[in-house]
Amino acid sequence: MKDVNKVILVGRLGEDPSHKTTANGGSLTRFSVATSYPKRSDSLGEAQVETTWHSVVTWGKRADACRDFLRKGSSVYVEGTLKKSKFEGRDGIERVSVEIVADDISFLGKKAS
DSSP: OOOOOEEEEEEEEESSSSSOOOOTTEEEEEEEEEEEEEEETTOOOOOEEEEEEEEEEEHHHHHHHHHHHHHTTEEEEEEEEEEEEEEEEEOOEEEEEEEEEEEEEESSSOOOO
């Protein structure tokens, strides 16, 4: 059996992307994507919207394109893999970070201004 680590998201950016140039001159862009779906409340029977936030990172030319075209509220299609990292916070407590390393990104809609 072949293992699969694949994530596909269609959502909106929660804030403008964060872009950095690495020490070796490469590009790195990070952004958060919100995906929402309707959920029924058991107690009230009313429809509610549940939103999940996803951290996305991308590299190279893809990172440059995200920096240039994406803004808060932009619709985006993201395809990539999950990456889990452990790190120690400033308070000395070990934490876990999960992010999506994007392999494919499509900008949905017009270029944000």
